[in-house]
Amino acid sequence: MTVNVIGNPLPRVDGHAKVTGSARYAADFNQPGQAYAVIVSATVGLGRITGIDAKAVQQMPGVIAVISHLNAPRLAYRPHKAGVDPAVGERLHVLQDDRVRFYGEPVAVVVAETFDQAERAAAALRVTYTAERPIVDPSDPKSQPIVAEATLRPEAFVHADTSRGEADRVLAGATIKVDTTYDIARENHNPMEPHATVAAWKGDRLTLWSKSQYVVNERAEIAAVFGVPVENVQVICPFIGGAFGTSLRTWPHVTLAALAAMQTKRPVKLVLTRKQMFFTTGHRPRTVQRVALSVTPDGKLTSLIHEGAGETSRYEQFIEALTSATGHMYSCPNARTRYRLLPFDTGTSVFMRGPGEASGIFALECALDDLSYAVGIDPIELRRRNEPRIDEGENKPFSSRSLMKCYEAGAERFGWSRRNPKPRSMRDGRLLIGMGVASATYPAWQSPASARVRLLASGVAEVEAAASDMGPGTYTSMTQVAAETLGLPMDQVRFSLGRSDFPPTPSHGGSWTMASVGSAIRAACIAVQEMVAARAIADQRSPLFGASLDGVEWNEGRLRRRGDTSAGQPYRDIVARAGRPIEADASTQRDPEVAGRYSMHAFGAVFAEVAIDPDVGTIRVRRALGTYGAGRIVNPRLAKSQCTGGMIGGIGMALMERTALDLRDGRPVNAHMADYLMPVNLDIPELDAHFVDEVDPHVNPLGVKGLGEIALVGMAPAIANAVFHATGKRVRNLPIRIEDVLTA
């Protein structure tokens, strides 16, 4: 008998701590004697620093130090790259020279006794520059796409060029086709919690309380930047107030906090302003894309071309999976993809929820919707007719694929049959009603991870992994995995995360936390269970003495012989008899042989209904539904919450989010929460997320595919398709705004 904790819609184990304020976020870790650092950001978009008048500021009340390239030590910046860092290029070396590469680049950091003093002094610091006009827009005649070097590597997750068949030739000769372009605005992650780091040195040992989705790498990165041994750095981050990818990398402000602490020999706290979170902490890259499709009169795809380019900085080649999903989404004998980069005078882009897929799928799914009108076939039916039996891009079977099941279940729940396919045909009073649909997909990754389980004589199991919980509920779901595997009640499992000295885990992103960390915890639980069982079996005082390892069952904190209904032995007795906690570590990774054999992805079908005021052009999402096939769902309550959160992100991408750059100097003009629009409560209709049953024996022992990323993918094209259905006007740029549909 097992406890069956996995699959239960349990509430968050950390919910009480969060709502009562006892959960501590990075900036909450104040240290004795702490000083405050405030960054001074460049006010030109490209150029050189010609002067920094530190003297005037040093006399200001409370100022301890003004650190700039003029007096900062040359930092080691030893080579170091993790998976979250662009494979090609070199990270920004902060305060190391007089160059300004982009608007908002840190040019100095001011340290003072109080935050107000530091803020005041930072504002007062006069910096002079020579300035040139930066290139920050694809329309700039000097902007040239380049091939990202990493996309030429065979193992790359996105390839510069892929091709099967003769897509261009077939397209040219086709009669039913669409050939369209898309432009998606840059977005900033804008989590509630700002980036924050508290840094404290003791000799050559550094502790960072720092907002991070990857404490293991933050430790390694900062060790490399400062040229100290990795084990001298400790990174602590028990809670994250939202991140969406912006805390995957270790950005310059972490270096600046550690540098300020080193220079002033004081613990230093540094918190970015909302405005600064638009400068050096990454963004979803602006993308421009082309999708061309052709089809037979009965709706069979004959050619598929997907070309796209995304912005990156001049110093690093950030790549994302913009065109990666296109190869496996639909069956088509002639398919070609092309992916390029647009290097701009800007900070480096970074992964943002649904990275690559969210933008690429938008283009593909809008084009497919266009095609459904061109060929006169219902959009779901069109997808059904092109449902592949294998991943035709990789020429491999899918480990599991439930896209059509998602469409069937979703169409039923959403009431798709009530849709009149004719554009501009559905109304509610004066309002134009549109219903749209789109596919979603995201890879089911698993990365190497490790975990530790420690059984205490009290009956409690302590579980540790470096890991992070930026909101999906890692604390809860990992506790469920341990509780179920150990056969313990939830409240007897204490899961801790967010320390770089815990067993290492991959970055908290890519929807692989459950698959990776969950698998490691499961393995560590099994390992510790075997250690305890081995002790019991060897212990003459134990009722299990002499049993075989296979003949022992573990449940509700007890060991029993299999099939035995007696009380057995509580494992805490075995631990007590051992005289010390019993501990096991485990590391797991996907079997490379299995990984090579299957194409592994989660799929989903996303439905949206919009209402558009035909007079003044306001667009409101009235309801939306995401139906996902994502393997086993560990906690349906958290899964639904995660999916509706992602869908809200998709509403933002579709209708609101845009970092607007002033082309004269590359500055984000709306770096303010009143001006960078994201959905507010009134913009969020009833959202429903639903999971089809899917058993995937290949992805990992838990059978999970991950949910965080796919939940954002598909929402924006579903909305754009609904806008077309409502108005008859196809908007190919995101966000879609009133001015875009006003004259529809």
Next chain:
Amino acid sequence: MLPFVLEKARSAEEAIERAAAGARYIAGGTTLVDLMREEVERPERLIDINTLPLSGIREEGGELVIGALARMAEVAADADVQRLQPLIAESLIEGASPQLRNMASIGGNLLQRVRCPYFRMLDVGCNKRTPGSGCAALNGLNAGHAILGTSDHCVATHPSDLAVALVALDATMRVRGPQGERSFPVEDLFRLPGDTPHLEHTLLPGELIVEVRVPGSDHSRRARYLKVRDRASYEFALVSTAAALVIENGVIRQARLAVGGVGTKPWRLRDCEAALAGRKPEKRVFEEAAKLAIQGARPLQHNHYKLELLPRTIVRALELTGEVA
């Protein structure tokens, strides 16, 4: 933020004396403190007027009187306001966010600073912030900016929704200063930018807004505020319209129209009103009148859509007045 002195006013007289000597009034602080944090506003002295007895809301002989320190949320929820001037309640609910509405005062609402992003950027020119430094918005990102009442020195819109409603309703305001009290139409509070965009209002040094008075009239019952924006709440208007009609025997006897999001001040449309008077309240008539709104409009590079959106918003707001019971 620069250091400043904060004093609590014990009386209106004391507050006025301090303000006449250079202190700035602070009530809800929702604009002022925000801008002080960014050093766009740099007052050396603040005089806190929150405890002055200026927050009452009452009816006086059919006239609605709103104290300058009444909070947006209070006024919006007030039974007299909803009964006498529902347009005001509607305009307030459409403004800001619940948190801001709980703090922001009526007097402060009228005096709030512009939302032009360049106004907040100390590293670009802004004639409003620093006279003579230029206008970065003129050739910058100006989709949200004005098409009416602009000059080569400033193109920022006035952000208040309430002010649009008050201007439509011919509201007046009572102010008290070192020289005593005076009253004038709310519309006269606002200045066009011209070549002095740093001068935004007509208050004399030290003058304190005491109350806003809204005359009772036949307009009040058929009055609606329509605010058009990309998200449903917590965004300033792309275009807004306060519309009120008096209809007798199937004919418009009188119309009141004021618009927001398009003018450098709350923009009353008297030509449109005249074009509606004596006509039947029907869409064709509304459309003809609304066309007049964009006469003389000067669109910028990114806000041409307002030439289309403004008349449509006016028409729709006029239609909505017909839906008022």
